[in-house]
Amino acid sequence: MGGPLHFVDVAIKLIFFYKNTNNTKKVFMSTGAETTILSVVTAIGAVSTPIIVLILSAVGWKYRQSIERRIKMDEVMRDDRISVYNDILDPFIMLLMTEEAWQRDKKNKNIDKDKLAVDRMLSIEYRRYSFKLSLVGSDGVVLAFNNLMQYVYNMSEIENAKPYDLMILLGSLLLEIRKSMGNDATVIDSWGMLDWFITDARKIKNEYLQS
Structure with missing residues (x-):
């Protein structure tokens, strides 16, 4: 039998042995828990991945169908839009046309263009054009036309x-019409849409900017 130091040494060894054994159990338990968690995550991933792919495919298909339908609709309505845009703009072109340019056409001799333009805008036929515009025109065109007509009224x-x-x-109406015909990225502003048929458009624009 050893002395007290021997018992102390044995006790210390037992303590270390117990701790090491306990730590080993914890390692095994930890490893087992991690293995279980990993298995669960793997199983969830195996189940969820096809579902996520299916959802993304459905969303992509829906988005593509929406774009294709919009393109087809624009193609179908393109001719109708051009026709109704021309009918809607006709009275305003008369109003902004110079008297000299108006009278150059022999058919317009002794005809008051302003009165004719107003009469057309108040006609039942023009109401039909306006109604058709509200159905086939783009949102931007319809809103711009509404603002214009409210001003006229x-x-x-x-x-x-x-x-x-x-x-x-x-x-603004002309610009929205331009955009609705496929020129969404146009850099022309509403004043730029008037330069070609109003001789003093830029002069009036400068007056507007200085006001």
């Missing part, structure tokens, strides 16, 4: 009306 009640008020609204 209330023009007599507008105080200090400026010549460029009508031009700005008409230019």
Whole structure:
């Protein structure tokens, strides 16, 4: 039998042995738990991956179908839009045309273009054009046309009306029509849409910018 130091040494060894044994159990338990968690995650991944792929495929298919349907619809309505746009714009082209240019056409001799333009806008036929526009026109075109017509309807009640008020609204309508025909990325502004048929468009624009 050893002395007290021997018992102390044995006790220390037993303590270390117990700790090592306990740690080993923990390692095995930890490894087993990690293995179980990994198995669960793997199983979830195996089940969820096809579902996620299926969902993404369905979303992609739906999005593609929506784009294709919109393209086909635009192609079908393109001719109708061009026709109704021409009919809608006709009175405004008359209003903004110079008297000299109007009278150059022999058919327009002794005809008041302003009165003719207003009469056309108030006609039942023009109402039909407007109704058709509300059905086939793009959102931007319909909103721009609504703003323009509201200005025309209330023009007599507008105080200090400026010549460029009508031009700005008409230019906005022309710009929206341009966009609806496939030029979404156009860099032309509403004033740029008027330069080609209003001789003093830029002069009026400068007056507007300085006001």
